[in-house]
Structure formats: structure tokens, C-alpha cells
Amino acid sequence: VLRTITEPIQRDLEIFEKQFLESLETDVELLNKIVRYMAAHKGKRLRPTLTFLTSHLVGGPTPRTFWAALIVELIHTATLIHDDVVDESEIRRGAASINAIWDNKISILVGDYLFSKALVYMMELGDKNINELISRVTVRMSQGELLQMERARDYTMDEATYFRMISDKTASLISTACQIGVLTAATQDHPPQKAMQEFGEYLGLAFQIKDDLLDYMGESQKMGKPTGNDLKENKITLPLLYALNNGHPVQAQKIRKLLQSDDSMTNFEEIRSFVVESGGILYAQQKANELAERARRILSQFEDSRYRTSLTLLTHFAVNRQN
């Protein structure tokens, strides 16, 4: 499915891949080794895909678009490397995670390296709007991850807190990827930044809800990362949140007890069944679908083109994917 979506920007993505690799060259051998490893195990490149597609809504990418896409993907990659340390996760993108092969110390430093590279490219780009967007988004991402840490094991958390969390840690960067697409595009009179901000926010929320749902229901083979990891880390996501608040109270109380015990993983199947039977999965899927639909409505104000079609397909992919 992603192949069809990226078809109209295949050329842009090829240039992007080349720049991504070149941008990370260094004379530190260990770092080069890790960068080569990362290059061999790419992600879906969802954020650059969004940047290029949205730029094509308004005249297409310029050299600045490529820099901006690079900055965002560097930040995303750095975040994932740090996230795997925090989540003690050993598989990423279908292969051993960096913390699993090297160790936590090296992962922290490599994440910082990618992040610092992003700062340098931001400075070189020297665009006030982009500086502001990127610097604010990184603050939100850190806040989102820390809010999640703070709320681990908080089985009374409300939905509003969950939505704030996923907006900060995930939707904010996806929204930024969409905004920089139009801000750096060839046509510069009145870039539709506000529309892109909202489109990306809705899409990003839907994307993270689906990620959380897949953590219960997905196949780790297809996802390229472990499932059940959120529960292992005591993270309460929408399917469980809904089930605890709307499931049978006696059962919910029993599940809370299981969750509080140290080995919630030995009870994973029981907790999963409770989440499914209480409608938590259906509810989360429905929420994700609603948000994807809202994202699509924003696209309807743009002229029809194959780029817009791809963006529409992406909103479907975000909530129907298995990886």
C-alpha cells in the first residue's frame, strides 16, 4: 500500500535517502558503523513522505524542502533510538535495536548525535518559521514522553490526558512534517499552513492510536517491533483505558489488581481478552477512523491531484495498516 502512496514522489524520496546518508557521515568509525546499520534498516519514511506530498499541493519541493524533511526524520530517528532505551525494547524495524546490539550508553549518544545534526541543519537552513516550529515540537515531544512516564500505572487516567500525551509525543511532529512541506514549497503566496497543521494533527493522533491498538492486536513480525510492550512498560493506552472505564466493574477491578502486580506480562493474555471483550479495541479503532476522516475532510479544500490522492490514501493507511 505504501508503495502506491509514494509512487508520485519516488524521485523525491530517492534524493532524500541519499541526503540522509550523506548528512550523517563522520570520521568516527563506531558512529559510521551504526549509521550504516540504520541505513540497512529503514523505517516507513512516513514523515518525509508527508513533507513531499504536502509540498506538491502547492508547487512542489524546493531544496529547502529536502533540508526540512531531513531535519524532521533525524529528530524522529533520534527519538526512536532513545525511546527503545526507555522502553527497554530490543527489536526495531525488523532487526535488533541499537540498544540491543551496542548498549544504552551508545544509544543515548547516537540519539544525541542525530539530534545535534538536526540542529546544525536547522541553523544552515536559517528559516525563522521553521526554527520556531522545530524547536517547539522537540519540547512537546519530550514533554509527551515524560508525561507518559509520569502516568505509567495510573489506572485512573482520563482520555483527555491520553490525547494530550499522544498529541505531544507523536502528532506534533507529524503535523510539523506537513507544515514544513507547504512552508518550503515552490509557491509561496499564502501557504496553507493552518490546514496542514490540522491535517497532520488529526492524522498523527489516528496514527498513534493505531500504533497503540497494534501493540495489543498486531503481529510483531509485520510491525518489526515487539507487541505487548506498552503493557510491559505499564503504559496505559486507549484500548485499555476504555476497557477499564467501561468494562464490567468487577472484572475491571480484577484487571487493575493484575496490572498492579509486578508481572503483568504473565497475565498478558487475560488482560488482552478483557480489553477485547470490553470493546476497547473496537472503540480505539473507531476513534482512529474518526480522526482519519477529519483529516480527509481538510484535504477536500485542495484541488484534486495525484498528490492529494496519495494523502487521502495515507489517512486510510494510518488506521488500516499492519505495520
Ligand code: IPE
Ligand atoms: C513509530 O513511528 C513511533 C510512533 C510514533 C508510533 P513510525 O511507525 O513512523 O516508525 P518508522 O520510522 O516507520 O520505524
Ligand code: IPE
Ligand atoms: C511513540 O510511542 C514514541 C515516540 C514518539 C518516540 P511508542 O513507544 O508507542 O513507539 P513504539 O511503539 O516504540 O514505536
Ligand code: MG
Ligand atoms: Mg516505544
Ligand code: MG
Ligand atoms: Mg507503540
